[in-house]
Amino acid sequence: MGATSRKTLMLLFILFLGFILRSISLNQSLWLDEAINVLAAQKFSLWGIISEYAIADFHPPGYFVILWLWTKFFGISEILVRIPSMIFGILTIYIVFLLGQKLHSKTLGIISALLLAINPLHIYYSQEARMYALATLAVSINMLLFIKLINRDKGNRGDRVIYILSNLLVLVSDYVAYFIFPAQLIILFILKKGAMVKKWFIALAVSVLLGIWWLPVFINQLSVGSAASANLPTWKFVVGGFDVKAIPLTFVKFIIGRINLANKIIYYSLLLPICLLFLFFISRGIKYIKGDVRNLLIIWLGIPLILATLISFTLPIYSYFRLIFILPAFIILIASGVLSFQSKLRYLFLGTILLVYFFSTFVYLFNNSFQREDWRGLINYLKLVDKNYLVYFESSGTFPSFDYYAKNSINAKGALKDFPAKDKDNLINLKTDSENTKDIYLVDYLVDISDPNRLVAKELENLGYVQSGIKDFIGVGFVYHYVKK
Numbered sequence: 001m002g003a004t005s006r007k008t009l010m011l012l013f014i015l016f017l018g019f020i021l022r023s024i025s026l027n028q029s030l031w032l033d034e035a036i037n038v039l040a041a042q043k044f045s046l047w048g049i050i051s052e053y054a055i056a057d058f059h060p061p062g063y064f065v066i067l068w069l070w071t072k073f074f075g076i077s078e079i080l081v082r083i084p085s086m087i088f089g090i091l092t093i094y095i096v097f098l099l100g101q102k103l104h105s106k107t108l109g110i111i112s113a114l115l116l117a118i119n120p121l122h123i124y125y126s127q128e129a130r131m132y133a134l135a136t137l138a139v140s141i142n143m144l145l146f147i148k149l150i151n152r153d154k155g156n157r158g159d160r161v162i163y164i165l166s167n168l169l170v171l172v173s174d175y176v177a178y179f180i181f182p183a184q185l186i187i188l189f190i191l192k193k194g195a196m197v198k199k200w201f202i203a204l205a206v207s208v209l210l211g212i213w214w215l216p217v218f219i220n221q222l223s224v225g226s227a228a229s230a231n232l233p234t235w236k237f238v239v240g241g242f243d244v245k246a247i248p249l250t251f252v253k254f255i256i257g258r259i260n261l262a263n264k265i266i267y268y269s270l271l272l273p274i275c276l277l278f279l280f281f282i283s284r285g286i287k288y289i290k291g292d293v294r295n296l297l298i299i300w301l302g303i304p305l306i307l308a309t310l311i312s313f314t315l316p317i318y319s320y321f322r323l324i325f326i327l328p329a330f331i332i333l334i335a336s337g338v339l340s341f342q343s344k345l346r347y348l349f350l351g352t353i354l355l356v357y358f359f360s361t362f363v364y365l366f367n368n369s370f371q372r373e374d375w376r377g378l379i380n381y382l383k384l385v386d387k388n389y390l391v392y393f394e395s396s397g398t399f400p401s402f403d404y405y406a407k408n409s410i411n412a413k414g415a416l417k418d419f420p421a422k423d424k425d426n427l428i429n430l431k432t433d434s435e436n437t438k439d440i441y442l443v444d445y446l447v448d449i450s451d452p453n454r455l456v457a458k459e460l461e462n463l464g465y466v467q468s469g470i471k472d473f474i475g476v477g478f479v480y481h482y483v484k485k
Contacts, residue, residue, distance in 0.1 A: 062172030089126025120257025285336030373475030
């Protein structure tokens with residue numbers, strides 16, 4: 001068997017491995033944002049999910065349209081709604097192979113594809129019914145076509161049309177992914193491709209004009225987002241406020257995904273040598289690959305990080321998962337570092353990286369404490385208790401993730417008229433409910449944002465309720481059982 005045939009078989013194996021790893025635990029409970037998307041896809045028309053729903057969910061319409069069409073044909077079970085993201089993730093593995101091959105060699109492509117196939121963070125977001133896997137695929141395709149255009153300089157009309165369409169795919173995927181465009185402009189100047197700048201601008205302008213109909217919705221989204229940031233200062237820490245730990249955390253998450261340890265001393269003791277090892281591989285990779293390729297990968301990795309950091313001082317957008325579209329550049333640099341060694345050391349270091357990735361991936365896939373919010377577990381718990389009870393949420397209503405599983409079978413309501421709750425006037429009249437209800441379950445999901453002073457709990461105690469039990473659900477938080485004296 002020739003070398004080409006062996007590498008083709010290796011690529012097929014890597015894609016199959018990527019599929020298997022992204023299939024495990026695909027049925028875990030939907031978390032809040034996933035459930036919001038799924039129920040919106042049921043509730044709204046196609047135009048409604050674009051023009052109405054998207055205003056409150058600060059993202060472009062591409063993923064919403066895909067999810068709407070998908071659920072109309074296939075349904076809304078946990079597995080089914082996540083399959084599009086799984087497909088995007090597997091396609092990205094193949095695109096990263098093409099990127100590595102285009103930038104250096106088929107061997108770099110194979111190693112890069114393998115590392116992405118088992119990368120724990122990419123697996124996590126390939127299993128989420130949100131737009132981040134789509135954004136990663138869109139940027140990867142866009143960069144592959146961008147590199148092809150650079151190498152050909154002039155290119156033919158068909159290449160430019162496909163590149164324009166790939167620009168449009170980025171534009172409809174995720175707003176933070178837009179930072180790839182300034183990165184590309186800088187790449188053109190660094191590589192002294194000044195003659196291509198005008199053509200690049202024209203291609204981007206055509207893509208923007210094709211999506212100009214979205215501008216009014218985007219303006220409304222900015223207005224809603226600014227109002228939320230002003231009225232809920234703590235919300236920025238949930239949606240993406242920047243702090244000094246943000247960039248180091250991004251680096252850590254790119255390596256081990258979303259797992260951690262409760263004992264921080266042990267956690268950091270294990271993490272430090274792993275991070276230093278990966279930094280070593282990146283530095284080796286930067287030295288190993290040629291100048292133009294090195295500059296391209298560094299700019300792809302660095303410029304979106306810098307821009308997200310700067311903008312997050314005024315608009316909270318910085319979160320490592322929103323920057324997952326730079327993960328392919330990170331992976332290719334790591335793979336380049338591995339390739340810089342001779343055969344024996346190459347296999348040793350590749351095996352070390354695979355061990356870190358496999359360990360982190362398997363901890364996530366088989367330990368539900370690192371998986372998504374367990375709303376399904378909460379509903380199953382409530383359905384087993386006495387029927388004469390009421391569930392309160394620290395909100396103005398129930399949450400879509402609760403509604404997805406409860407299906408109107410549980411008596412539940414929000415305990416707040418307005419939030420954040422600043423005083424008793426922001427609460428509903430709990431006394432009316434207390435006259436007829438002996439058992440109340442209080443779900444403290446997002447309580448630090450909506451009711452930081454725990455006014456609902458205090459009011460229940462004033463009305464004669466005593467806390468008789470606490471149950472903890474992963475990601476959802478504590479559920480307090482109150483009984484009337």
